[in-house]
Amino acid sequence: MSDVEKTCIFCEIVSRKIPCVKIYEDERTIAFADINPLVGGHSLVIPKTHAVNLMDITPGDLAAVHQSCQRVGAAIMKAFKAPGLAVLQLNGSAAGQTVMHYHVHLIPRLGAKDKIGAFTWPVRAGNPKIIEKNALKIISML
Numbered sequence: 001m002s003d004v005e006k007t008c009i010f011c012e013i014v015s016r017k018i019p020c021v022k023i024y025e026d027e028r029t030i031a032f033a034d035i036n037p038l039v040g041g042h043s044l045v046i047p048k049t050h051a052v053n054l055m056d057i058t059p060g061d062l063a064a065v066h067q068s069c070q071r072v073g074a075a076i077m078k079a080f081k082a083p084g085l086a087v088l089q090l091n092g093s094a095a096g097q098t099v100m101h102y103h104v105h106l107i108p109r110l111g112a113k114d115k116i117g118a119f120t121w122p123v124r125a126g127n128p129k130i131i132e133k134n135a136l137k138i139i140s141m142l
């Protein structure tokens with residue numbers, strides 16, 4: 001086990017050194033309740049093997065995590081009669097990632113009844129030339 005894994009809170013959840021409210025587990029993943037839920041049912045899905053972020057996780061674990069998200073997400077929507085589900089995943093502290101072990105947030109959304117103001121931003125039409133220039137910048141890095 002690396003030093004990072006020894007000090008990683010989600011690795012400690014995997015190894016049961018610290019408790020969690022577990023919702024689902026399979027060979028490669030665990031889903032558990034977020035300790036600071038944005039709304040009732042807010043859950044996290046993580047790989048059992050430590051990976052920092054989207055760029056770091058193996059393709060196999062990435063697929064496994066998102067298969068668990070599909071299964072647990074459907075259960076959350078049924079359990080909370082939620083017509084919507086936000087699937088949120090942050091990479092790097094600049095994006096707001098606070099736990100440096102890959103995780104996906106599953107957050108039930110209730111539409112008009114929902115008091116969460118997050119995940120919305122003002123719609124402003126982009127400059128088509130700049131949109132294309134930015135796409136080319138990304139394409140050059142693929």
Ligand code: 5GP
Pocket residue numbers: 009020021032033034035036037044089090096097098099100
């Ligand atoms: P991030 O901002 O990194 O995407 O979110 C990390 C999430 O992990 C936060 O929503 C936070 O509440 C949750 N979290 C942090 N520590 C623990 C913990 O020890 N147990 C559980 N269940 N959730 C945690």
Ligand code: ZN
Pocket residue numbers: 004005008009010011012049050051100101
């Ligand atoms: Zn970890």
